[in-house]
Amino acid sequence: MSTLDDLQQEVRAHEAQTDGALRASSYSAMIRTSLVPAIGTKARVVAAVPVVVSVDSENRPTPYPDKTVATEDGLAVFLPDRLVVSWSRAGERNVFTTHAIAFSDLKSAKGSTFESDEQERPGIAIRERISWTLLFPTTIEPSTATDLQEQALELLATAQSGSSTPTSTPRRSVSRRNLVLSVSTVAIMAVIAALLVWNPFGGDGGGGDESLPGVTFTDGETPTVTVDDAEALSADVSPGSVKLATVEKGDGAELGEKDYFRSDYIIATEKDGTVDSSFGAGADGAPASAIVFQNVEAAQADSPRTAPGLPQPLIDALEGTTVGSKVLVGISAEDFFGEQAEQAGYAPEDALVFYFDISDAIDVSADVKAPTGDEEELPAGIPTPVVDGDKVTGVDGAAATGPAAEGVFTVVKGDGKEVEADDFVYANYVGQVYPAGAVFDSSFERDAPSLFPLTGVIPCWTNQLPGQTIGSRVVLTCPSDSAYGDQGGGGGLIAPGDSLTFVIDIVDAI
Numbered sequence: 025m026s027t028l029d030d031l032q033q034e035v036r037a038h039e040a041q042t043d044g045a046l047r048a049s050s051y052s053a054m055i056r057t058s059l060v061p062a063i064g065t066k067a068r069v070v071a072a073v074p075v076v077v078s079v080d081s082e083n084r085p086t087p088y089p090d091k092t093v094a095t096e097d098g099l100a101v102f103l104p105d106r107l108v109v110s111w112s113r114a115g116e117r118n119v120f121t122t123h124a125i126a127f128s129d130l131k132s133a134k135g136s137t138f139e140s141d142e143q144e145r146p147g148i149a150i151r152e153r154i155s156w157t158l159l160f161p162t163t164i165e166p167s168t169a170t171d172l173q174e175q176a177l178e179l180l181a182t183a184q185s186g187s188s189t190p191t192s193t194p195r196r197s198v199s200r201r202n203l204v205l206s207v208s209t210v211a212i213m214a215v216i217a218a219l220l221v222w223n224p225f226g227g228d229g230g231g232g233d234e235s236l237p238g239v240t241f242t243d244g245e246t247p248t249v250t251v252d253d254a255e256a257l258s259a260d261v262s263p264g265s266v267k268l269a270t271v272e273k274g275d276g277a278e279l280g281e282k283d284y285f286r287s288d289y290i291i292a293t294e295k296d297g298t299v300d301s302s303f304g305a306g307a308d309g310a311p312a313s314a315i316v317f318q319n320v321e322a323a324q325a326d327s328p329r330t331a332p333g334l335p336q337p338l339i340d341a342l343e344g345t346t347v348g349s350k351v352l353v354g355i356s357a358e359d360f361f362g363e364q365a366e367q368a369g370y371a372p373e374d375a376l377v378f379y380f381d382i383s384d385a386i387d388v389s390a391d392v393k394a395p396t397g398d399e400e401e402l403p404a405g406i407p408t409p410v411v412d413g414d415k416v417t418g419v420d421g422a423a424a425t426g427p428a429a430e431g432v433f434t435v436v437k438g439d440g441k442e443v444e445a446d447d448f449v450y451a452n453y454v455g456q457v458y459p460a461g462a463v464f465d466s467s468f469e470r471d472a473p474s475l476f477p478l479t480g481v482i483p484c485w486t487n488q489l490p491g492q493t494i495g496s497r498v499v500l501t502c503p504s505d506s507a508y509g510d511q512g513g514g515g516g517l518i519a520p521g522d523s524l525t526f527v528i529d530i531v532d533a534i
Contacts, residue, residue, distance in 0.1 A: 054099060058110040058120035063103065068367060070102040073176050076145070077111040078138070078157040081512050083121055085109070085156040092157075094511060100158055102179040104367070107150075109158065122329075125150065133180045135173045146173045148180075236260065236269050236354045239377055243271065246303045247290060249352070249379050254294035261354035261375045266341040274348020274382065279319050284331050284386040284450070284475055285347070286534040288314040290379040299376075314383060316448045316475070316534060327475050331448070335360055338378070347385045353378045384534040386450050392473055392531055395436040395497040402433050406499060407459055409435060409527045415468040416452075416527045419499070421459030428458045428501040428523035432488035435527075438495020443533045445490040448477050450532040455514075458501060458523035464514030473531050482507050484524075494533055500526040 076095045080086045083096075098111030098120075110122040133150045138159055147159035160173060235241060238256030242248045251257060260267045279285055291299040302314050316331040319342070325333035334342075337359040345351055354377050357370035365372045394414040402408055405426065407419035443449060452473045454466040467474050478486050484502035492498055502524045504510075512520040 054110050054112070054120050058122045059099070059101060059108065063101070063108055063124075068104055070104060070179055071175065072102070073100045073160075074098075075100045075109065075111075075147075075158040075160060077109060078159060079111070081516055083511075083513070085111075085123065095159060100176065102176070107180065109156070123156075125156070133177060135177055146170055148173060148176055234269055234271060236267055236352050236377060239352065239354070241271060241352060241379065243350070247379065247381070249290045249292040249298065249377055251292055251294035251375070251377055254375060257294075257354055257375045257377070258373060261356055263356045263358040263372055264337075265356075266337045266359060267354040268341045268345075269352040269354075270345075271350040271352060271379075272348075274346040274350075276347025276349075277385065277387065278344055278346050279342060279382075279385060280387060280389055282318060282320045282324075282326075282388050284316050284318050284388065284448070284534060285382050286314050286316050286384045286448070288381040288383070290377075292377045292379075293370075293374065295374070313446070314381075316477075326472075330475055330477055330480070335362070342380075345380075345382065347382055350379070350381045353380070386475075386532045386534055392452065392529075395438055395495055395529055397436045397438070397495075399436055400434050402435065402499065406433050406501065407456075407525045409497070409499065416454050416497075416529070417466075417468070418454055418456050418463045419460075419525050419527060421456075421461075421525065424459030428503045428525070430484055430487065430503055430506050431501050432492065433499045433501075434492075435497040435499060436495075438493040438497075438530060440494025440496075440530075441533075443478070443489050443492050443494065443530065445478060445486075447490075447533040448475055449489060449530060450475050450534075452529040452531060453526055455524055455526050457518060458525045461522070462517045464517035473529075485526075489528070489530070492530055494530050496530050498528050498530070500524075500528060502526065 075098050077085050077098045078092045078095050080088075080091045081093050086092055096111040098109055101108045101110075106124050108122065108124045110120050112120055133148060136147060136149050137144050138147050138149075138157055145159040147157055150156040150158070158176070236257060237260050238251060238253030240248075240250045240252055242250075288302045290301045290303065293299060318325045318327075318331045318333050319339060320326075320333045321336055321339065322328065322333035325331065335355075338353065338355060341353050341355070342351070354375055356372065357365040357368070357374040357376060358372035360376055361368045361370065365374075370376075392414075394411075405424055407421040407424050409416045410418050410420050450473050452467045454463060454468055456463045476485065478489060482502065484500055484506040487506065488500055489498075504521045504523050507524045508514075508518050508522070510520045512518045512522065518524070
């Protein structure tokens with residue numbers, strides 16, 4: 025077995041074998057933005073197999089031909105205890121979906137032949153909580169596909185049997201890759217959602233120290249964290265004891281339970297140096313960036329792919345921390361990784377150091393009211409919001425004329441700051457098929473705003489929401505090519521080629 029750090033080279037080798045179902049850059053993006061957050065760079069990888077995933081109208085994997093609307097290029101990564109599959113989203117080569125299947129949950133896995141794109145493809149059918157079909161690309165020779173199919177089934181059987189010496193394909197080592205590489209990436213904390221069950225014990229709550237023993241911190245445009253003396257650090261940081269040092273106390277509000285907060289960060293150990301950092305350039309020269317976390321245990325995170333939660337010991341350590349603060353946190357591998365510490369490559373007592381530079385937060389406990397202010401008159405032909413108290417239930421499209429053109433139209437102008445292109449927007453919204461079709465989604469009905477990274481939503485939102493102000497209510501009209509295109513979605517409520525209308529209340533943004 026090797027680690028995810030070694031996967032890049034293997035993926036490139038497989039690409040050469042398969043004539044490139046995806047370009048190398050797309051495979052790199054898949055690893056960077058989807059697989060790394062799901063399993064962590066140090067997870068032990070048995071093998072990676074290029075696949076095509078058969079998906080339904082909601083981009084969910086399915087083995088049923090009558091429900092299959094597309095097949096998407098992806099990777100199947102076999103770990104000692106589970107299979108993780110990532111695939112590209114229709115029409116968006118750098119946006120990916122990832123699902124994990126624990127081997128203990130598998131009900132059956134068998135080799136088979138499937139009809140796809142009017143061709144027969146070898147593949148694997150897997151049934152558990154989710155039904156899957158993994159198809160091997162038709163660009164490879166049939167004998168090679170059969171070999172891959174047999175290898176994948178053998179890997180599943182080996183892993184399910186608990187053998188410690190599973191068969192693996194040859195690998196060559198590659199240089200370490202960062203864990204978090206872009207604002208749309210779900211950082212190392214998302215490992216929690218896919219891998220870990222956290223023990224409900226916390227640390228000592230930190231304190232007012234300006235440094236951690238055995239750790240050197242240098243501030244500046246590109247801060248650095250160096251663990252000089254792991255023994256000295258471990259004297260204060262051990263399983264069950266988490267240490268916080270405040271480098272600079274911010275003058276903003278305290279982080280509350282379930283609050284979202286945006287932060288730059290560094291993760292360091294004595295053994296590996298800087299394991300990950302949001303400062304400077306990421307792998308392959310991609311710009312690194314601050315990300316958004318949610319101050320809640322991972323299993324309770326509202327949007328774990330967008331804003332991952334934290335382990336409880338880390339939440340306890342950050343209690344009382346204010347927006348604008350810069351803090352160092354020393355935490356043991358056991359407290360961070362739980363029972364998976366050794367699988368992640370650490371002894372339970374090994375100390376990790378996190379640096380957080382918390383720049384902004386959203387108070388999710390605040391009452392969310394309808395935007396206030398004078399309503400602006402919408403242009404002729406634009407669907408108008410249908411309002412019931414503080415909720416928007418849909419739009420009245422009776423006055424709509426002609427096909428939808430991409431655009432944003434202000435109903436109420438908020439007096440908050442302007443939304444920026446790389447922001448995460450916290451919003452209430454309702455979506456309806458243009459001009460007067462079915463409502464396919466509504467956060468108003470859930471009584472809870474949702475958080476969206478503008479770099480990871482449909483193009484209409486990405487293009488039109490920057491420049492709008494917090495506190496506004498806007499109407500978006502989205503033609504099919506800037507919405508869900510020929511794939512449709514919304515549980516079948518959005519047909520291929522449908523245009524859409526959204527009414528959005530911009531509650532906050534970070």
